[in-house]
């Protein structure tokens with residue numbers, strides 16, 4: 001079957017200010033385009049396409065990369081090959097998609113990519129045969145058809161559980177990265193973890209017309225031990241179906257700080273910050289992961305095998321993968337524990353991968 005792009009008007013601003021102006025003019029009927037490796041396949045499937053596409057590809061302000069900041073327009077391949085960013089970030093970039101896709105795909109697109117679901121990433125005709133779904137053109141969810149409301153089981157026409165499938169998001173969240181946006185209402189900087197919130201449709205708290213400008217890495221990110229492990233059906237091309245990013249600060253073998261961010265098991269990446277459990281928002285729905293429920297106390301304790309087992313078990317217990325991307329949820333849930341255990345042991349024993 002031939003899949004054609006729908007008609008749209010392409011705008012190619014050369015500055016951020018012009019891009020923001022265009023976003024204001026076409027409010028409600030546009031998408032930003034960076035490398036296009038996520039947006040254009042979705043457009044071809046008729047998924048929430050708009051009449052205007054504003055390309056960010058010619059904006060030099062988005063393409064700077066230093067030790068501490070990575071522009072949203074920096075290509076994945078340039079992060080992979082950069083010697084100044086933390087090695088864990090370069091490693092993660094090098095495990096995204098395929099060499100060809102990493103040449104086009106960008107950091108901004110990776111952090112803002114749309115959530116995935118077996119019932120969403122399909123052609124228009126395929127989705128039509130099933131009556132569509134909440135996330136595009138329809139009014140029900142095929143993954144979680146019924147939900148509990150006030151003790152009653154009712155049709156789910158509210159919560160989408162499509163999976164956030166970015167590799168870089170969990171790694172950058174574990175490292176405490178910040179994101180800077182600019183838009184019609186001005187600029188703002190916030191923690192990447194605070195940006196993600198909500199179900200598989202909302203995904204993040206973004207103001208209308210905002211452009212992701214850059215990602216900032218704290219000094220801490222260069223000092224701690226960090227790494228990423230990815231579960232995917234194949235070693236290349238495939239999206240993660242579970243991804244574990246860890247930042248670990250040890251003092252004489254004792255845990256000073258531990259941040260584990262899990263990707264591809266929920267509607268947003270999920271941060272388990274073992275240092276600051278009290279400050280975190282509750283999940284948007286009972287269908288989503290609650291990282292802080294029964295979180296073990298690890299700060300100041302020796303990171304021995306028993307503690308690693310405790311942390312891994314907690315992550316495995318709390319993660320709530322759904323049956324909407326490849327690989328069975330029970331297996332993915334178990335692998336969240338397995339990958340956490342392996343990565344924590346590697347980081348403790350010195351390897352940074």
Ligand SMILES: Cc1cc2nc3c(=O)[nH]c(=O)nc-3n(C[C@H](O)[C@H](O)[C@H](O)COP(=O)(O)OP(=O)(O)OC[C@H]3O[C@@H](n4cnc5c(N)ncnc54)[C@H](O)[C@@H]3O)c2cc1C
Pocket residue numbers: 031032033034035036037038039040041056072073076095096097098101104105106107108109110111112113114165166167168210211212213237238239240
């Ligand atoms: C076959 C295949 C395999 C893939 N495998 C992986 C994988 O293993 N891991 C993974 O993480 N990803 C994977 N991807 C997804 C995608 O290729 C990457 O995430 C890539 O980094 C997306 O970047 P892009 O610049 O192409 O995004 P685009 O398609 O240009 O944009 C994606 C979304 O982000 C928005 N956007 C982009 N930049 C900005 C910005 N600066 N400000 C505001 N909004 C912005 C766009 O509006 C759009 O909604 C895969 C894709 C394909 C097709």
Ligand code: SF4
Pocket residue numbers: 116117118119120133134135136140141142143144159160161162200324
């Ligand atoms: S999880 Fe979201 S994308 Fe998947 S069927 Fe349900 S509403 Fe649609």
